[in-house]
Amino acid sequence: MTLCPVALAVGCSKCAAFKMCPLKGVIGDFKPKSGAQADQSADSKRAE
Numbered sequence: 128m129t130l131c132p133v134a135l136a137v138g139c140s141k142c143a144a145f146k147m148c149p150l151k152g153v154i155g156d157f158k159p160k161s162g163a164q165a166d167q168s169a170d171s172k173r174a175e
Contacts, residue, residue, distance in 0.1 A: 130154040 129135055133142045134155040142148065142155075151157040 129156045131156075 131139070131142075131150075131154045133139070133144075134151075134157075139145055139148070139151045139155040139157040142151075145151065145157075148155065152159070
């Protein structure tokens, strides 16, 4: 659920504080690319 007023109006990626916002995935609408998530999970499985 998007709670950030900037994310509601224009989206997280257009916000001036996008690069330094620690909550863009929590209260904003930012979603990381699915390919990056798959790569990270594969890397973490290899490390174990």
